Amino acid sequence: MRADPAALAPERLLVFEVRGSVNNFAAAVQRVPGLELIDEEELGSDDDKEPVAYLLVPDARALAELLSLWRRWNADQLQFGETPWRGVFELLRDLRPWGPQDRVQRLDASFLAEEIEGRSEDELVPLEIELIYRASEVQAQAREDEVRAAVSARGGQIISRARLPDIAYHALLVDLPVRAIREIIGRAEGGIANLEPVMHIRPQSLATTIEIEDVTDAGAPAAVGELREPILALLDGVPVAAHPLLAAHLVVDDQFDLEPNAPVDQRVHGTAMASLLVHGDRNNPAPALPRRIHVVPVMGAGDCFPARRLVVDIIFLAIRAMREGADATAPGVLIVNLSLGNERRPFQSSLSAWARLLDRLAYRYGILFLVSAGNVRETFGVPAFATGTAFEDADAAARCDGTLTAIGNLMADRRIFSPSEAINAVTVGASNDDWVSAADRRAARTLIDPFPGIRAANPSSALGPGFARSVKPDILMPGGREHLRQIRTDDHVFVRPAPSTRPAGLKVAAPRTGGTGIAEGYSGGTSGATALASRTCHRIHDALEAAYPDFAGLPHIQRAVLLKALLVHPARWPDDIAARIKAIIGPVGGHHSHIKDSIRRFLGFGYVDADDAVTCAEDRATFWAVGELSRDRVATVRVPVPAVMSGQARPHSLSATLAWFTPVQPGRKSYRSVRLKLLDPAEAGMLSVSPRSLQPDGNQTNRGTIFMRCWEGDRAPVVGPEMTIDLVVQRDPDPGTPIDEAVPFGLAVTIAMPGIVGLYTQVAQRLGIAPRQPG
Numbered sequence: 001m002r003a004d005p006a007a008l009a010p011e012r013l014l015v016f017e018v019r020g021s022v023n024n025f026a027a028a029v030q031r032v033p034g035l036e037l038i039d040e041e042e043l044g045s046d047d048d049k050e051p052v053a054y055l056l057v058p059d060a061r062a063l064a065e066l067l068s069l070w071r072r073w074n075a076d077q078l079q080f081g082e083t084p085w086r087g088v089f090e091l092l093r094d095l096r097p098w099g100p101q102d103r104v105q106r107l108d109a110s111f112l113a114e115e116i117e118g119r120s121e122d123e124l125v126p127l128e129i130e131l132i133y134r135a136s137e138v139q140a141q142a143r144e145d146e147v148r149a150a151v152s153a154r155g156g157q158i159i160s161r162a163r164l165p166d167i168a169y170h171a172l173l174v175d176l177p178v179r180a181i182r183e184i185i186g187r188a189e190g191g192i193a194n195l196e197p198v199m200h201i202r203p204q205s206l207a208t209t210i211e212i213e214d215v216t217d218a219g220a221p222a223a224v225g226e227l228r229e230p231i232l233a234l235l236d237g238v239p240v241a242a243h244p245l246l247a248a249h250l251v252v253d254d255q256f257d258l259e260p261n262a263p264v265d266q267r268v269h270g271t272a273m274a275s276l277l278v279h280g281d282r283n284n285p286a287p288a289l290p291r292r293i294h295v296v297p298v299m300g301a302g303d304c305f306p307a308r309r310l311v312v313d314i315i316f317l318a319i320r321a322m323r324e325g326a327d328a329t330a331p332g333v334l335i336v337n338l339s340l341g342n343e344r345r346p347f348q349s350s351l352s353a354w355a356r357l358l359d360r361l362a363y364r365y366g367i368l369f370l371v372s373a374g375n376v377r378e379t380f381g382v383p384a385f386a387t388g389t390a391f392e393d394a395d396a397a398a399r400c401d402g403t404l405t406a407i408g409n410l411m412a413d414r415r416i417f418s419p420s421e422a423i424n425a426v427t428v429g430a431s432n433d434d435w436v437s438a439a440d441r442r443a444a445r446t447l448i449d450p451f452p453g454i455r456a457a458n459p460s461s462a463l464g465p466g467f468a469r470s471v472k473p474d475i476l477m478p479g480g481r482e483h484l485r486q487i488r489t490d491d492h493v494f495v496r497p498a499p500s501t502r503p504a505g506l507k508v509a510a511p512r513t514g515g516t517g518i519a520e521g522y523s524g525g526t527s528g529a530t531a532l533a534s535r536t537c538h539r540i541h542d543a544l545e546a547a548y549p550d551f552a553g554l555p556h557i558q559r560a561v562l563l564k565a566l567l568v569h570p571a572r573w574p575d576d577i578a579a580r581i582k583a584i585i586g587p588v589g590g591h592h593s594h595i596k597d598s599i600r601r602f603l604g605f606g607y608v609d610a611d612d613a614v615t616c617a618e619d620r621a622t623f624w625a626v627g628e629l630s631r632d633r634v635a636t637v638r639v640p641v642p643a644v645m646s647g648q649a650r651p652h653s654l655s656a657t658l659a660w661f662t663p664v665q666p667g668r669k670s671y672r673s674v675r676l677k678l679l680d681p682a683e684a685g686m687l688s689v690s691p692r693s694l695q696p697d698g699n700q701t702n703r704g705t706i707f708m709r710c711w712e713g714d715r716a717p718v719v720g721p722e723m724t725i726d727l728v729v730q731r732d733p734d735p736g737t738p739i740d741e742a743v744p745f746g747l748a749v750t751i752a753m754p755g756i757v758g759l760y761t762q763v764a765q766r767l768g769i770a771p772r773q774p775g
Helices: 022-030 060-074 084-089 106-116 137-153 178-185 269-279 311-323 353-365 388-393 396-408 525-547 556-568 575-584 592-603 610-614 759-767
Strands: 013-018 052-056 092-097 124-131 157-164 169-177 198-203 213-217 232-237 250-252 293-299 335-338 342-346 368-372 380-382 426-431 475-478 484-489 493-497 506-509 519-523 620-629 634-640 652-660 676-678 706-713 724-731 743-752
Touching: 013 022, 013 060, 022 084, 060 084, 060 092, 084 092, 106 124, 106 178, 106 198, 106 342, 124 137, 124 178, 137 157, 137 169, 157 311, 169 178, 169 353, 198 342, 232 269, 232 311, 232 525, 269 293, 269 506, 269 519, 269 525, 293 311, 311 353, 335 525, 353 368, 353 556, 368 525, 368 556, 380 396, 388 484, 388 493, 396 575, 426 525, 426 556, 475 525, 506 525, 519 525, 525 556, 525 610, 556 620, 556 652, 556 706, 556 743, 575 592, 620 634, 620 724, 620 759, 634 743, 634 759, 652 676, 652 724, 676 706, 724 743, 743 759
Parallel strands: 232 293, 232 335, 250 293, 335 368, 368 426, 426 475
Antiparallel strands: 013 052, 013 092, 124 169, 124 198, 157 169, 213 519, 380 493, 484 493, 506 519, 620 743, 634 724, 652 706, 652 743, 676 724
């Protein structure tokens, strides 16, 4: 029994529609002899609207027997020996064979209905048909031909196809007339939704978008010296490559011939993201990156995905062309920025094919993908305030609490967008930060700041959790101080996130609409936050390369997992907003892990300050290590503790972040095939530290591919002259089929005691490290 039907055989699947608590259902399953729950974590969370689990049975006879058992239970006729099933059946809405309602799920049907509204019956509309993956090429082609025939019989046509064995993906992009789509929505008998080869039918993927507001002339760009080869790639819209702020910095690799059909004044998304990668927020002047950026446009006119291609196929081909073979276009790339998502695929327990692809490519090529969580910009009500005036006039605490309550009531409808559930990627949410001047900030008079004076996730920043209830988003980075605009008032005020503007946004290069000159404007959201996270990764790489001559010689995958660890390492929950989420959303009276679950949905591991991730300080020392672990093995990393801390009764901390890429394979018993963790150090007592209260619960941080723990205290530690702390990295037994590969990991460890100058120098001397580089 498992939560994701990918790479299974639906003709032998029974669908358990769960009612109530997923955890209670998992416990009931474990009490049935012979029924194996593959991975309880993968079942999803209790706030999934219609949770389901899939039971793969050996044959048609077993399927019929279980359906008979379900019918007997409904008739109160269970026989001796069958009573353990009672606990499972009591928690079900229904038990049925895989069928049309699984192929056309409710959310997809609603998107399709919106797509055809107002169109004529003969008008062709694109949609994606994912087929049941068959390993045999002969069988796969026969099933595809069956679907092709059904499409043609209804006056449709095949636009494109893709078959990717590595992720068990086989799909068709088709044009169908509106009348045939109505048949699909209604799951009509004998229609395409009833075809045995069909796995899912969904509307064509729709790219997340941004706007650039308040476009003005910019000053002349700074002179650019010689730039090195790229380590960072941007998969995005077509940029204005000739923009004076960008021209020297971009290598545009137009693999899909999208540039000729993209009007220059519509090249918004790619231009803004390229600008943030190269320069950061232009309100916060900083040196440009010292390397060029490899840009592969994957969105064309209007910043839309190409109309005649499957987006999963496009991403696969783009990465393969960059990294594979003698003709690789960007062999040095190890960071890929994906400030993109599919608005029509919010994550609900089952991984998207796009996310599965990123997980596979990350491990195969040693690439760190940074993916935006997505922005939910729909209107929402704030019941705490009767009118917009009352909302605006409220004090900061009341405004914050009212907004949090409103969003908390809608958490299940504000989930992260595909592919941000990818477990090997770092998913980035947007915090309400920017570098807007106080004078410009005062200009936002018609808008409402929901979190005045409080660092929080932006109201539109999509919420976790991720796959198997892992921490998602992983981190928050600045996405502009998002404001709210009053839309209407019924029995209370309804608001919508406002676009980024001069008073609340990130300053970026922009297309020029008419006229000449160097244009820039304002953008933001999770797309901008992700670009700033990728820029930070690049800066970390630059700092390591400058300080450690051998760093550049490490394998791609070891550098990538180390960058992953070092990027997330400084993340912390801001105390004020974490406390408010605990008080407002709770659950009130809930177990501490349930309360922390609410906090991490908003904040992930926490907010990351880019300078903390990159720069050195005299009162803290950060260590790093890379390695690989074979099955059932451990690695011990010995960290020196500076004697200067001894006897100092002042706040101090030890923090450690472990990151890795897991091999993945759809159809395996557990999708996340390898699990690593850090054991609590035995020396924590001598260092007078204990686990930080404001961080994800230990069981929550152990569900993805990042494991973070922070210990802190303010009592005087006892530190001997050669004291060390042993951090043990452990590879747990592989769930399901053992994985033979040794898995690479990166580890970041920081010891800090604010105000104790010389801490860094002392540990550097013990390790025999040369003086650090400036900055």
